Every structure is written in structure tokens, then in C-alpha cells.
Amino acid sequence: MSRSALGDLEHLVLLAFVRLGDESYGVPILEEIATRTGRPVSRAAVYIALRRLEAKGLLRSRLGEATPERGGRAKRYFRITRAGLRQLQTSRQALVKMWDRIEARLDRGRS
């Protein structure tokens, strides 16, 4: 796999951005992944994924405003970049191709 291939969690994080649309920050991302997948995710892992995605140029961030319910601390807003969207497409295509016509087999194996 190429260096820019997405890790599992990175993939989930990027998808969460697309789901939430436009700009978002840590809390909604954590919650979106947790509610969608139905299990808690490691907080540290998500933040590390955010850093990596930003380093890869798939996300861009800016510091937001400080609000009282955050104890006066600023948010870091992330926005998915065009490269990020492209990478998602690529990953999706790869996955779809790999999944092609095996779902039935997997289901059979389970029953």
C-alpha cells in the first residue's frame, strides 16, 4: 500500500467529517464515530488520527473561539481538504472492488 493509504480509524474519522459536513471538532467526531459504530473509540487514537490526517494534508485546521462550557478553552476546527475527499474516493473504490461479490460468501460462512 502507498504511504498515503488510510488506516482504519483514519478512514472512520474522514467519513465522520463528511457525515457532519463542513467544519467540525473533536467532540462531535468522537461522538459520531461512537454512535455510528456502537462502541467507544479511544480518545487518544482519534486525536492522533486527526494529527496524522492533517500532516498528510487530508484535513486542515484552525483554532476557534473559547466558550464558557469548555472552561474558556479554544476549539480546534478541522475541515476536510479536497485531497482528503479524493483519498476517501480512492479508498472507497479499493474497498468496493475488494468487497465485490464476497458478501454473500461471508454471510454463508456465518450461518
Added chain:
Amino acid sequence: MSRPPRLASHWLERSLHPDERDELLGDLQEQFERRVALDGPSRARRWYWRQALGLAWGFARERRDVISTAHERRRGHWAVSNLALDWTYAWRSLRASRSFAVVAILTLTFGIGLSTAVFSLVDGVLLAPLPYPDPDRLVRLAELLPPTTVRSRMQAVADSAQHSSLSDVAIGAWLGTTRSLDTLTPMSTGSRRVDTPHGVEQVDGAEVGSAFFGLLGARPVLGRVLVQSDGDRNAAPSTVISERLWRSLFDARADIVGSSVAIDDTTYTVVGVVPEMTFPETGIAVWTAGHWQWPPIGPRRMFSVSLDVIARLRPGATLDQARAEGADVMKRIALADPAFADGTVPISTARVRTLRDDLTAPVHGALVTLVVGMVLVLAAAAVNLAGLLLARGTARQREIAVRLALGASRWRLVRPLLLEQGLLSAIGAAVGAIVAWWILRSLRAIAPPDLPRLSEVHFSITSLAFAAGGALALGLVSGLWPAWYLPGASLRQLTATRVSDDGQAGSGDRTRRTLVATQVALAAILLVGAALIGRTLVALLQVNPGYDPKGVLTLQVAWPDGWLRQPGREGRFFNGLLARLEQNPDVAAAGVSTTLPLLQVGYGGTFSIVGRPKPETPEDTPMAIRNAITPGYLKAVGTHILRGRDFTLGDSSTSEKVAIVDEALVRAYFPGEDPVGQHIGWSAGRVFTVVGVAEGAHQGPMSEPVQPTLYMAAAQLPDILVFNMFTGGVAVRTKSDPMNIVPFARTAARELEPDAPIYDVMRLEDRLNQTFVGPRFYAIALGLFALLALSTAILGVYGILAYLVERRRVEFGVRRALGADERQISWLVLRESLRLSGTGLAVGLVTAASGASLMRSLLFGVRPVDPLTFAGAASLIVVVAAGAAWFPSLRALRVDPAEALRME
């Protein structure tokens, strides 16, 4: 507002990179707030800890993966292996002598655990600044009446119930002239009736000067706090509510700010929500701006209002300047009173002290006692450790002497000892910190309710630092000096085949004896302290309250202010309520009193005894608490009539005015006389015939004396008077659990007056038990201290006896061979034990006797230097010392004479 665990957030703040700190902590905080609302604060705090640990762990792993160049790995590995080797060595050597390690760690754990808990408590209550900006400039003002006046004698009773206030005239005068104080802010607390979406609720409220929140620098969670304009007489009524009320009874509605709420029949606009405040009392739910008028200085008026007042010192002003101003104000007030001219009105004193001192003054003595106890426990732990290490060192003396002779440097010999000690201290500190954390967590359940600022006490960074520092200090004190002392052992010991038994105690011996005697002395001091508090508790429990709390329900009624203008309305309500209650088959008796036991102290005043000359000085003026009651009241609370009769329904407004006096009043004003049939005069020319004598009943806690009390029949007093005297409520004696009657009473009250709900419903027994929580807490704390000190003393005595028996094996063998019987041998050991503990005991008791007066404020029914307590502590120590001699003496008996002689 609940804050995330301080330790966790502080730690994260420290460990996170500044670039990511805001983002991560902010996100955590945001989710934490939601969790608090969802799961409650304690689960949310646990969640926060898990998240914090997870973050730290995850980041650490990430970083390790990133920074793992081969070179760095090698270097790290080398450093770690070297350190690990040293620790492994210490660990093995501790494991080899497991009993030593266990005892040492237990000593450290409990020594550090208990003292860290006490330290955190004292730090939170006494030392930590109040959580307001510039807290040491905040002062509280109070007016103390001179001790000779009747009013002050009544105030003395009321004061112990806590209040310290300033009269309205004084507030006005002080406000008008002050140069040293900014914004004198009055406040008064009381129950308020709030109309919530969940029905009318009785909550604690505070009326405050509009500058109150600004003065304390409190910030709202939502909306705004009260400001200057809210204090205007014609401002729209505004209120600020507490976060807890908002969440519990207003369902945390987002649109609360700007909505209307009815409080005590007035409609207020909610302008803001504030976090929980601990001042002036915890649990205040609604805050409104008070509108007071400050009457000018002039002749004394019939009614005056007293309010709690806080203020802020102006920049540059000192407490002494404020005090001088206060004295001046009091003087001006006194001079304006014509009564001052004939000397019957002495001048009051103004008391100005910092808010922090004011809040903690009532528990100062108790906390100082706890700190002294803590220091003694730490000392006992240190001495015990030193003794253990010394014994261990003695056992190694030969090894050390050999290594010294072979040219080992002192440092090389000391280093393993120090490392061992370090390891012990580290384990002790860690486990001790957990013990302290656990104690502090359970503190809220067992601490006395009058302990101020309890909510500010947690296990904090400071606590952790104290635990670590304590362990380090203990380790240094107890570990270093035996470490240095040991290698001094001379080469001679290398050649000695066994330790000499010439009867001369070596210097090591003397040191050990001193250590053990010190342990006994410390245990004796703590035992005396614990016993004194324990006896206080017993004495309090044995006081006859003058009523029988079992099966009694007490409750108060929240009637609307409007009743003041409708004479007789509360009378009709109470008569109706009592009539209904008495019809209930479960009720044995019911009555109303203007003063209920253990509630606010009642209404006091002077009276005269018809036929006696007018007293010359204020001190001689007869004075009593006046209590207007209905005929069933004394029977309901279980206060017996000792002579004469109780009130009956026949004592009405048209019949002869009658009164009942209590024992305390008889003792004070009718010594050796029968008061029944005598006449008592009261203001406005009312004369009452005494028809009965009641048992003296404690109105306040059992530690306070019974106040002379004058009972009057409520039906015979003007309504307005009863209304003004009213601080009490209803007492119901039931045949089963009093709480069973509550629904019935609630319904009855609602049917009679829908606007007058009953509140503060409590078993009288529970009210009484609450007064014992404080003494019980201090008894438990000191008891724990004493137990710990005593067990280290037992270990010490046992240890040295075992050692001595070992040393004197030969001697015992020879004695046995020469025909000494078992009793004589046992006595040799026992005598040693008693000699040791006797010295320690003597020192301990003398120290305790000279220091016991420190505890005076905590004691009741027992003198600080109480012979029985001292004798009890002494005999316990002697018995324990004798017990500690048991196993060593058995060992002495088992010495085989033949074997011992062979060794010789």
C-alpha cells in the same frame, strides 16, 4: 457547577503539549459537563479520569513508536537496566525479610494516609484561600453586645447557634462614614416558597445587598448576577437561582433566563443562574436583592433588624482601621440613646475579622487538635520505622563490619540501606495516598455538618505533595540516622563470636530503649486525647434532653407573608391542624410551640416577679426564653410537669392568665421556694399566675445548659405577639414511626390552607442525633490515631523484648539450671517490659496533662486533666505492655539450660 477532577485536569494540563492543550482539555471539559447533567457528578468524574488516563497512555505509546531510533533505545535501555538492578536488589532484600517489610509498609501507609487526610482537611478548611478574587480583603462585621446586658446574655445563646450580625442602625451609620470599607453588603437567609414546574417548594433563600455577587466576584453559569440597579426600590423584582435548583426543579431549561417565577407570592424575573455557593450558607437556591432602610441614629426603637454583613477592605486600608471605625459607630449609637445617660445601656463592640477567620472560627480548636494528633501519629510512625531499621541493622552488624574491614566505603554500605528505605517510602506513600483519598471521599458522610467549606476539601495536588513529602521526611528521619550510625560499628564485633551479655547496655541498646519509650509516650498522649473525646461523646449521650425524642415528629409551616396583616389566621390554621392530627389514631399528642428544640433559639426577654423589689443592675433582672405553646405541646415532646398542672383548653383569652416555669428558672429565681401560685409580670403590665413547674428542656445542643424558660398559653397572648415570637412549629407524638404520619399531616395542612405547605419535617430523634455527629467524628479520628500509635508501641515493646530475650538466652539458661522457676523467669521479661513502658507512660501522661487544655473547646462533661481518663489510659498501656511481653517470655522459658550452658 461541577468541575472536572482537579488532579486529573491539572495533570493533563501539565503533560500535554501547549499546542494541543486547549483543544483536548476543552473537548474533555465540554463532554464532562454533558456527562454531569446526564449521569451526575461522581460518575462523570470517574469518566473524566478514565479519559485522562486513556489519553496519556495512548499518547505515550504513540510517542514511543515515533521516537525509537536505535541509538536512543540503547541509551535508554542502559540507564533503565542500571536503575532496575539497584531496585531489584532492594526489592529482593525486602522480600527476604518479609515481616519487617510488611510492618514498615503498614506503619508508613497508615501514618501517611491518616496524616495526609488530616492535612487535606485542614488545608481545605483553614489554609486554602476562599475561592473569590482577593479573598483576604473580605471581612465580616458583627456587633457584640457587652457581656453585662440582658440582651447579650440572650445573644450568647443565639451566638452559639452561629449568628453574628449587625443592627440596621449600625449598618446605616457605618455605611455613611466608612473610609476603610467598600460596599457593606448585608444579607439574610431564610426559607422561601418557590413556585416551580414541579409544584410549590420550600427552599433556602438569601436576600442580599445588590453588590453581593460583585463583592465575591462570583460568575453566573447563565444570564447575569444581581447588580446595583436590582437594589433600587422600584426596580423590577429579579432573582438569581442556583444551578442545582435550575437542574432539579426547572429541568435545566435553556430559556430560564427571562422567565418569571413566583417566590413568596411575588413574581420575580429570573436574570441568571449561579453555580453552587458555599457562602453565606451552602445550599442557597434563590437569591434576591434586599431592600432595606437604614434608620438614623436615635433613641432605641422597639423593633430593629439585624443582618449578616460582609464588606471588602479598600485598597490600602487595614483591619485595624475598620475596627476603629466600628468602635466609633458603636459609640455614636450608644450616645444617642437617652438610656445611655443613666448607664443602663453599655456600648457594644464591633467585631471585624476576615471572612475566612469568621467561617472557620467555630472549628478552629477541633482542627488544631486534629493537627496535633496528626503530628503525633507521624512521630510515632517515624520512631517505629527507626526502631525497625535499627533492629535490622543490628542483625547485619557482622556483615557490615566484615565489609568495612575489607575496605568498603561508607557510601557503598549505606546505599543499599537508603535504596531499601526509598522503596519502602515510595510504597508507603503510594498506598498512603490511596488511603487518604478514600478517607477524604468518605469524609462527607461522617464529618460534622457544621464544618465550614467541607465541599472544598478534596484529595488535591497539595495532598499528593504532602503524602510524598511526608514519606520522604519519614524515610530520611527514620532511615538516615541508623544508616549512618551502623557502619560506625567497630572491627571488634568481627571478632566477637556473640554479642556480649555483660549486662551493660550498649549505646545501640540505649537508643532502642529510648525509641520504644517514645513510642509508648506518643501512644499515651493520643490515648488520653481519644479517651477524653470519647468520654465527651458518652457524656453528651447521657444528658437528659428534658424531652423524650422517641416517636416525635417535628415540622414547620411556611405561611405566606400576607398572614401578618390577617390577625388570627395562623392561630385558626394551627388549631385546625391540631384537631385533625389528634383525631388520627396513631397520634398520642400534638402541640404547637413558638420554639422547637434544636431549631432556632427562641425569643428571650426579661420578666419580673410580683412582690419583689426592682433589680438594680441589668445582670440581676430575671430573664427567660418565652415559649408560647398549646395545651398538648409538653405532652407531645415528652417534657414532664413536675409540680402543678399543664395548660388546658380552659386556659383561654378570657380566663386568668397562667404560666408554667421550668426547673432552670426555678433554680435561678425561686431557689428554695415554691413558684406555683406566685405571679410573674411581663411587659405591658401583663401578670401571669404560675400554675406548674416543667422539667428543664435543652433548646439547643446538649453541650449547652438549659436556659430558664417561661411557658405561656398561646391562646392567652395577643396574636401579633405570638406571630412575632414564632420560630417554631408543630410537634406530634405518634405511637409508631413518626414518619408514617407525614402524608396525613401534609394533606391536612393543604386542605386547611393550600398556601401554607409544611416543611423541615424530621424526627426529633434525628435532629438530636445530628448534634452528636461532630463529637463522634473527632472521637473516631483521635481513636484511629491512638490505635495506630498504640499498635506501633506494641510492636516496639515486643520487638525490643524479643531482642533482649535473645541476648539473654545464656543468662536464662543458667538461671534455669540454678533452679529459677517459670514465674521468676517470666517476671524478668515482664519487668523489662514494664520498666520500658513505665518510663514512656510517665513522660506521655505529663505531656498529655500539660497539653490537654488545647482540647477544652471540644470537651463536655469531662475536665481536660481528668484523673479517671488518665488512669484508664495508663492501665490500658500497662496491660498492653504486659501482653507484648507474653511471647518473648514464652521463648525465654523454652531455653534449654543444657544448650545454653554449652554455648557458654
